[in-house]
Amino acid sequence: MGKSIASRFDHVDIPSSKLRAVIINDDELTLEMDFCLEPGHPDYEEPGAGEDGCFHPGMLRFAGISKLSLDRRDIGDEGKRRFAIDTFNIEGTKFDMACEWGDIHLQARSIRVLTE
Structure with a gap:
């Protein structure tokens, strides 16, 4: 049996995590x-000198989207590549996130957590 969505975030500090990109294709949305x-996460490595923490690339992929609301903020800095997360919630098939990029609210048939 697969892991629950909540258990995929064990030992992941979501408020300190960063959004890199929002990709929309047909009825899918991918958050890079x-x-x-x-510490305690299987991929954790001690941060090096000058590093803020142990960051690991990954994706959240939502498929079979039935409701989607994207409210992009005018951040003024077009060169920004990483966006801080203010709030993050996955409950059943619903997902809500507020971050520097903007607000994302959706309902999807499938929510997958992928790590590289």
Whole structure:
């Protein structure tokens, strides 16, 4: 049996994680992330000198989207590549996130957490 969505975030510091990109294709939405890992996560490595934490690339992929609301913020800095996360919630088939990029609210048939 597969892991639950909530258990995929064990030892992941979501408030310290960063959003890198939002990709929309047909009825799919992909969020490219830099997940901030905590000690206890299998991929955790001690941060080097000058590093803020242990970051690991990954994605959240939503398929079979039945409701989608994207409210992009005017951030003023077009060169920004990583966006801080303010709130993050997955409950059943619903997902909500507020971050520097903007607000994302959706309902999807499938929510997958992928790490590279």
